[in-house]
Amino acid sequence: MSPAAQLRALLAQDKLHVMPCCFDALSAKLIEQAGFGLTFMSGFATSASRIGEPDLGLMSYGEVLDQARNITDAISIPLIADGDTGYGNAMNVRRTVSGFAKAGAAAVMIEDQLAPKRCGHTPGKAVVSREEAFDRIRAAQEARDEGADILILARTDARHDHGLNEAIDRARKFKELGADILFVEAPRTVEEMQLLCRELPGPKMANIVEGGETPDLPHDELRDIGFSIAAYPLTLMAAAMKAMTEVLQSLSSDADRTPHLMDFKTLRQKIGFEHYYEVSSRYETSDR
Template sequence: MSQAAKLRALLAQDKLHVMPCCFDALSAKLIEQGGFDLTFMSGFAASASRIGAPDLGLMSYGEVLDQVRNITDATSIPLLADGDTGYGNAMNVRRTVAGFAKAGAAAVMIEDQLAPKRCGHTPGKAVVSREEAFDRIRAANDAREDGADILILARTDARHDHGLGEAIERAAKFAELGADILFVEAPKTVEEMRTVCAELPGPKMANIVEGGETPDLSHAELRDLGYAIAAYPLTLMAAAMKAMTDTLAVMKQDGDRTPHLMDFKTLRQKIGFNDYYEVSEKYRSSARET
């Protein structure tokens, strides 16, 4: 079963899929080991991890594609990947969608922000015209019809400058143009979230940024509103950065850092040393026989 087929099967279930977001192969691997069914490569977190810079359109298509490949090579759960604005015009969108599909992504997110885009919960973002936004999703769907086995996650940030009504109208058109999952970014109240789910067809994704603009509801509340996916784009990145920062402060003072650390045995196991040794053992055995 392809990754896209796995994701379609998950979305056919009548439940909320909790989706911690990864930023590299190791974080994705830990998400899978934690028992989660899917993950999303957060552009915000990947930009911070890979180039140490904010998510303001600085990472290139090639860098993002390489990050996607690293993650899909290390995991078996479906990966939803952040395709930003498609990295150019409609023809670039087609290339992005086809490239992500070849890299093993189960879905690609295409959004309607102006380039360079920015995090949906930070100031200064703006969206392109309806016509350009629709062309992006049309091009993404065309790439799929040309053979890209991948789902389309269509995102609109129109709520910020143009209101919820405009965002819902754009998302509804995205669905008409072939989008499989709809993502209205940054609704500000529970009532807005309820309206999004009530008025739009198909699976909807909520984006929960701790300290962001969207209410941080419980899983049960998100499910009852009608969301199919709850994405947590910065939770793991924020946890990792706090742990590293706290540990560095302890090291600076020559304090006891062991309470902050995963034990060495568990660390090796989670990275995959034990699996490697188990598989490699059969080759050492055959070598001895010869």
Template sequence: MQTPADNLRALLARGDLITMPCCFDALSAKLIEQEGFGLTFMSGFATSAARIGEPDLGLMSYGEVLDQARNITDAVSIPVIGDGDTGYGNAMNVRRTVAGFAKAGCAAVMIEDQLAPKRCGHTKGKEVVGRDEAFDRIKAAVDAREAGADILILARTDARHQHGLAEAIDRAAKFAELGADILFVEAPKSVDEMRTLCAALPGAKMANIVEGGETPDLTPEELKEIGYQIAAYPLSLMAAAMKAMVETLQLMKAGKPRGDMLMDWPELRQRIGFDAYYEESERYASSKRG
């Protein structure tokens, strides 16, 4: 039986660009799978907003993040990448974080080199730790994988913001040397920078497309041509959902019809899983009443 990590390895082995909408809870992950996407990422930004109603500034605890990851992986069959932030402490904490995400059913976990508390990669105030600490985090993550955690390591650097592109490339190259499976240089500011880093770095690379953010919002075809293998969209679903909810609330407050804003009742039930539940429950006489 293939594991989530096996399924992600198989996706990467195809060599195609993987379009990856990011989720923030079990329902958003289900919708991603229902629409035929083969991979999702539990966005730290969106999850912090959805779970605790706070910005992605290191306010969620490891336990809260891991609980959300379990809910998501339980709801879908496609591989899920978890956001492990800075690893929640020193190198030994990183090892525990990686092992925990593996036990939660994640196919990969992202570990980054920001100074704790971390910040969204497209907001102000980002700082990164020194090289030695950054490399220790990735080494510890890889050691956890080698010790038996069946999970891929997505290694992220935010050094572009503070130290420039060359330093970010150097860090990512070392991450690959240490054994990271996927590389992520956050927030390149131009197509030329995207080309430069993809040409310089080995293996699978991820682009992070934040609508209105610092990285150019290129088409999947353009990202593939540049050299990326994963295109993450961390806020698309959250932003769309928030816009729809605010507009619906405004209509409700004004006493106006809301029908055009709403998914119809049969589709709502079907997507959440009522139809599947009723069909399955027919096998058990005592459950037929729901």
């Protein structure tokens, strides 16, 4: 099956899909190795990893597309790519959607923030008019109709400045325009999460940022509320940064750093050395 077909099959299941978010090929491989069925390329974590800068619209379309291509080359589970605002007007949205489809993404997220976009749980974000927001999703759908084998994840950040009702209204229209998955960013209470799931049709995604505005609920509760996907955009990045900071402190003070380290054998196995050796053994002239 194509990545898009794989994702459609997952969404057809009556369950919550827990989705750790990746930021590069290695983190995506670890997610797949841990048994998760899909992943999302977190814009926040990817910006931090690739350019060492905050998620404030600093990465270009080409940089994000390249990162997505590296990830899809490394895994067999579906990847949802972060298409931000589509990188321009409706015509740019069409190009963004087609580009991510060609890169092997199963879905692409298009949002209604004003460019340059911002992380959904940080200050200063604003949304475009309804008309411009709807044009973006319409353009994404038309790009798919013209051959892009990809699902559309439509996101609204209208809750921040305009309230939950406006966000729900926008998301409902996104669905009418052809969006496959709906994402209302940053509901602030369990009651708001319940309301948006009652009001909106089709698969819906919860975005769980540890320390963010949306309640960090147990998986069973998220499922019972009505979410199909629970995304964890910063869990791996936060864990990796904490581990690296702690081991750097140990190295600086010449303390024992082994408690912070994965053993070398496991490290090689997870990166893929053993698989490489196994495959290359079939060819006498391969460099071992």
